[in-house]
Amino acid sequence: MRRSLMGALMGAMLFAAAPAAAQDLDSMTPEELYEIAKTEGNVTIFSLSSRIAQIKVSFEEKYPGIQVEGVHLNSTRQIARLQAEQRAGIYAIDVMYMSETPIVYRDLVPEGLVEAYVPDRVKADVPEALRENLLTHRLSTRALMYNEATHPDGTPITNLWQLTTPDWSGRVLIDDPTQRGETLDLLTEIALRGDEMAEAYEAQFGEAISVDSDLQGAGEQFIRDLFNNDVVMINDTQTLRSAIGIISDGPKPVGFMTYSASRNNERDGMALQISNDTVPGAGILFPAVLALGKNAPNPAAARLMVDFLMGDDTPSGGAGFEPFFVQGDYAARRTIEDHPDAIAFDDLNLWLINPEQTGQARQRILDLVITLQ
Amino acid sequence: MATLASRAPWMARVVQSRDIVPLIMLAFTTLLVIAPLLMILFATLTPDGMAAWQAITNSPLSRNLWWRPLGNTMILGAGTAIGCLLLGGFLAWLVVLTDVPARRFLAIMSILPFMIPSFAAALAWSTLFRNDRLGGQAGYFASNGIPIPDWLAWGIVPTLIVLIAHYYSLAYTMIAASLSSVSGDLVESAEMAGAKRGRILFGIVLPIVTPALISGGMLTFAGAVSNFAAPALLGAPVRMQTLSTRIYGMVQTGNIERGYVLALLLMLMAAALLYFSDRFVSGRRAFVTVTGKGARTKRFALGRWRWPLFIFATLIGVITTIIPVIVLFASSMAPRPGVLFSNWTLHFWIGPAGTSIAEGQAGIFRNPHLIDAVFTTIRLGLTVAGCAMLVGLLIAYTIVRYKASPYTRILSQLSFVPLFIPSIAMAAAYIAMYGTSLGPLPALYGTFALIVMAATANLMPYAVQSARGVLGQISADIEESARMTGAGAVRRMAQIVFPLAMRGIMAGGILVFIKIVRDLSLVVLLFSASTPLLSMIAFNYASLGFMQFANAITLVILVICLIASGLVHILQNKVQGWKSK
Numbered sequence: 044m045r046r047s048l049m050g051a052l053m054g055a056m057l058f059a060a061a062p063a064a065a066q067d068l069d070s071m072t073p074e075e076l077y078e079i080a081k082t083e084g085n086v087t088i089f090s091l092s093s094r095i096a097q098i099k100v101s102f103e104e105k106y107p108g109i110q111v112e113g114v115h116l117n118s119t120r121q122i123a124r125l126q127a128e129q130r131a132g133i134y135a136i137d138v139m140y141m142s143e144t145p146i147v148y149r150d151l152v153p154e155g156l157v158e159a160y161v162p163d164r165v166k167a168d169v170p171e172a173l174r175e176n177l178l179t180h181r182l183s184t185r186a187l188m189y190n191e192a193t194h195p196d197g198t199p200i201t202n203l204w205q206l207t208t209p210d211w212s213g214r215v216l217i218d219d220p221t222q223r224g225e226t227l228d229l230l231t232e233i234a235l236r237g238d239e240m241a242e243a244y245e246a247q248f249g250e251a252i253s254v255d256s257d258l259q260g261a262g263e264q265f266i267r268d269l270f271n272n273d274v275v276m277i278n279d280t281q282t283l284r285s286a287i288g289i290i291s292d293g294p295k296p297v298g299f300m301t302y303s304a305s306r307n308n309e310r311d312g313m314a315l316q317i318s319n320d321t322v323p324g325a326g327i328l329f330p331a332v333l334a335l336g337k338n339a340p341n342p343a344a345a346r347l348m349v350d351f352l353m354g355d356d357t358p359s360g361g362a363g364f365e366p367f368f369v370q371g372d373y374a375a376r377r378t379i380e381d382h383p384d385a386i387a388f389d390d391l392n393l394w395l396i397n398p399e400q401t402g403q404a405r406q407r408i409l410d411l412v413i414t415l416q
Numbered sequence: 417m418a419t420l421a422s423r424a425p426w427m428a429r430v431v432q433s434r435d436i437v438p439l440i441m442l443a444f445t446t447l448l449v450i451a452p453l454l455m456i457l458f459a460t461l462t463p464d465g466m467a468a469w470q471a472i473t474n475s476p477l478s479r480n481l482w483w484r485p486l487g488n489t490m491i492l493g494a495g496t497a498i499g500c501l502l503l504g505g506f507l508a509w510l511v512v513l514t515d516v517p518a519r520r521f522l523a524i525m526s527i528l529p530f531m532i533p534s535f536a537a538a539l540a541w542s543t544l545f546r547n548d549r550l551g552g553q554a555g556y557f558a559s560n561g562i563p564i565p566d567w568l569a570w571g572i573v574p575t576l577i578v579l580i581a582h583y584y585s586l587a588y589t590m591i592a593a594s595l596s597s598v599s600g601d602l603v604e605s606a607e608m609a610g611a612k613r614g615r616i617l618f619g620i621v622l623p624i625v626t627p628a629l630i631s632g633g634m635l636t637f638a639g640a641v642s643n644f645a646a647p648a649l650l651g652a653p654v655r656m657q658t659l660s661t662r663i664y665g666m667v668q669t670g671n672i673e674r675g676y677v678l679a680l681l682l683m684l685m686a687a688a689l690l691y692f693s694d695r696f697v698s699g700r701r702a703f704v705t706v707t708g709k710g711a712r713t714k715r716f717a718l719g720r721w722r723w724p725l726f727i728f729a730t731l732i733g734v735i736t737t738i739i740p741v742i743v744l745f746a747s748s749m750a751p752r753p754g755v756l757f758s759n760w761t762l763h764f765w766i767g768p769a770g771t772s773i774a775e776g777q778a779g780i781f782r783n784p785h786l787i788d789a790v791f792t793t794i795r796l797g798l799t800v801a802g803c804a805m806l807v808g809l810l811i812a813y814t815i816v817r818y819k820a821s822p823y824t825r826i827l828s829q830l831s832f833v834p835l836f837i838p839s840i841a842m843a844a845a846y847i848a849m850y851g852t853s854l855g856p857l858p859a860l861y862g863t864f865a866l867i868v869m870a871a872t873a874n875l876m877p878y879a880v881q882s883a884r885g886v887l888g889q890i891s892a893d894i895e896e897s898a899r900m901t902g903a904g905a906v907r908r909m910a911q912i913v914f915p916l917a918m919r920g921i922m923a924g925g926i927l928v929f930i931k932i933v934r935d936l937s938l939v940v941l942l943f944s945a946s947t948p949l950l951s952m953i954a955f956n957y958a959s960l961g962f963m964q965f966a967n968a969i970t971l972v973i974l975v976i977c978l979i980a981s982g983l984v985h986i987l988q989n990k991v992q993g994w995k996s997k
Binding site for chain 1 (some may be wrong): 647
């Protein structure tokens with residue numbers, strides 16, 4: 044408790060001298076940051092991944108004298124806790140590593156509850172779209188997946204609209220979009236891509252689409268048609284994966300999940316594969332971002348942590364990035380190589396979401412889905 | 417007092433009136449419960465909140481957002497309460513009041529299901545009953561040629577069955593505690609007067625345990641209504657939503673105000689229900705059975721029904737406990753998730769790090785944090801159980817002894833509400849309220865005390881309800897005698913009420929303990945120490961995609977609960993040694 048009080052005090056002091064100090068810190072090299080961070084002594088990071096435990100070890104090894112407090116919390120909980128803390132005037136969080144960016148950009152960024160930090164040394168390596176506001180650490184996916192053993196000649200779904208046909212009635216699996224932000228983001232992206240969906244409709248059925256009068260665009264029509272075609276919702280990731288991916292006789296459903304699910308194919312006796320050839324797109328790429336908490340109690344150590352997590356200049360990203368280097372996820376730093384077993388980043392047929400736009404459109408899509416349930 | 421009366425007559429009236437104790441307890445409850453409630457309420461009075469009220473109560477969304485989930489929730493709540501009372505009541509009767517063989521064994525079997533997380537029971541169900549709705553692998557029955565219709569595999573029927581299987585131990589615990597205070601004298605008198613067994617059961621035993629039945633019914637109702645795992649896992653494939661899955665979903669997708677509105681409406685429904693059950697109880701004559709004259713329990717002779725009933729009770733236990741445990745155990749040994757019964761390995765328990773299995777992760781017994789986590793978990797469990805027992809006893813005592821006070825009914829309802837407050841709201845409120853120093857209170861942010869406070873408030877209903885069932889039976893005569901000999905309130909509490917109500921309080925304490933060591937959602941939001949809890953380790957593993965490790969940890973938690981309840985059982989018999997032969 045003394046520590047958090049001290050933290051709050053230090054935060055308050057820094058806040059007084061903030062403008063100059065923060066700018067200085069932002070332009071410092073890791074070595075310079077480390078010198079100041081040593082006087083701070085520790086750093087608190089909230090992480091959506093439990094692999095933060097590995098980061099604690101490697102960070103403390105590289106930067107002795109700084110203790111890492113790594114808290115594993117999902118993004119929703121991180122956001123709720125940050126809001127509650129700051130409402131009480133507590134500034135205890137240095138770094139947040141989270142996804143659910145549509146909510147981050149809606150609830151945290153405009154109010155200034157989190158701050159962006161992009162280390163100078165990685166700026167050139169990260170495409171601009173991934174560091175415009177908060178710094179993207181890596182991109183995860185929510186994509187259409189099929190069973191490669193059942194369909195050795197490639198995906199049975201060449202056009203998303205096939206999912207709305209009687210052949211696939213009751214054979215498309217998805218986790219509940221009213222409970223999973225990523226899945227809601229996927230449907231929202233499809234809705235935002237109305238023109239592409241209209242074009243794909245014509246390619247599939249040979250005629251122009253007619254959209255119901257209460258809907259906006261072909262994407263929303265797709266969502267309605269998909270639900271009316273008895274899409275099956277599952278809340279258990281493991282069951283979702285094995286229902287689609289298990290190697291056995293008989294027809295298999297297809298469904299939406301993270302592409303990285305395929306990395307355990309061998310271990311689990313599965314044959315999950317991304318349906319990358321589906322037009323107009325097979326799914327979405329969404330960011331996990333790194334942000335500093337407002338009035339971070341350990342501003343130098345916080346920046347040093349972000350810098351560390353962005354990895355070194357080796358193709359694997361070194362100790363800072365390696366724990367997150369899994370097949371099917373993609374580093375924002377393009378100097379870090381894509382996983383050899385996964386489709387190369389440039390060949391992915393996935394839509395990169397724009398979190399701010401998604402955040403604005405999300406509510407409407409959520410409401411649409413609720414009425415369809 | 418005279419000077420006080422002259423200076424502030426209203427204050428004197430309050431101090432002298434019978435309302436003073438209820439008022440003190442009410443103030444206390446306000447700190448723990450009303451404050452977070454108000455925070456939730458205020459959050460729904462913002463423009464976003466008003467939009468949420470509108471969307472839920474009066475819009476094209478209302479049907480799927482509120483009415484249909486409400487219907488499902490009420491069916492599940494009522495169905496679970498009835499099922500649990502029947503099942504739990506039957507087992508409690510059998511264990512406490514009859515000469516059924518192996519009563520200790522049956523007693524432990526009957527409390528076990530509550531220690532197994534409900535997701536395990538749901539998992540077990542779908543392992544057995546899954547049909548081809550999902551494609552891929554069929555369940556055990558379907559793959560053996562027995563077709564399983566959708567209604568039996570998914571939706572309200574299996575959810576109801578799983579919930580009853582999980583919560584009946586709650587009803588059992590409460591009814592058993594109350595039954596054990598049915599004195600043998602009463603039964604013997606009835607027998608001497610020539611009453612038949614059925615008559616004794618319905619004429620004497622049932623009326624006496626009515627408060628416990630109501631408590632048990634309310635708790636199992638609340639448990640079923642707020643349960644998330646079972647409806648989420650078994651309901652989704654047929655698009656069944658309950659209020660708990662809706663609340664979770666709304667919070668998860670960034671519509672926290674909608675989640676809060678749903679929670680508030682749910683609390684209103686529950687409060688109304690509680691109001692009527694309170695009236696029902698207080699409208700009846702109270703039966704005072706603990707009179708200070710120690711009388712041991714009189715057991716019915718079952719005769720030729722001894723063994724058949726034993727087998728039946730064992731069967732219930734096996735189906736509701738052993739099968740989920742086997743599924744959990746199998747899924748902690750099976751290298752391939754979903755293929756539970758082949759190629760078993762002990763790697764997930766004791767395997768070394770750096771092998772080709774599980775991406776090089778070592779077994780849980782090699783996790784350096786495990787031992788620390790076990791102790792932190794137990795410490796948290798004991799502290800919260802202790803606090804909740806104390807708070808529960810005080811509140812229940814107030815409710816029972818000060819029936820006449822108008823504040824008592826409010827107190828009774830308030831003490832029940834925390835079960836319906838979404839944990840994310842509870843945690844947020846506690847951080848916001850007690851994070852900074854509040855008058856004489858120091859800032860509690862990040863401390864163990866804050867977690868204990870929040871958890872105590874959250875689990876208060878268990879403690880209050882179980883203490884209440886037993887306290888209602890303790891005769892006021894005993895206390896009055898003590899009062900006349902000059903014993904103060906604290907002394908009466910410590911030396912009379914506490915020992916007599918021990919059994920019920922301990923029963924509540926163990927429920928709280930089990931709940932807190934298993935539960936994640938509230939604690940995880942308040943915890944920041946570097947030593948994790950067992951439930952957090954399980955969550956870490958699960959989020960890495962290794963359900964095997966997570967299930968192994970769940971079994972460790974189960975063992976801790978089992979040991980704890982074994983100890984409580986021994987303690988209960990020690991404390992009330994005059995009950996056993």
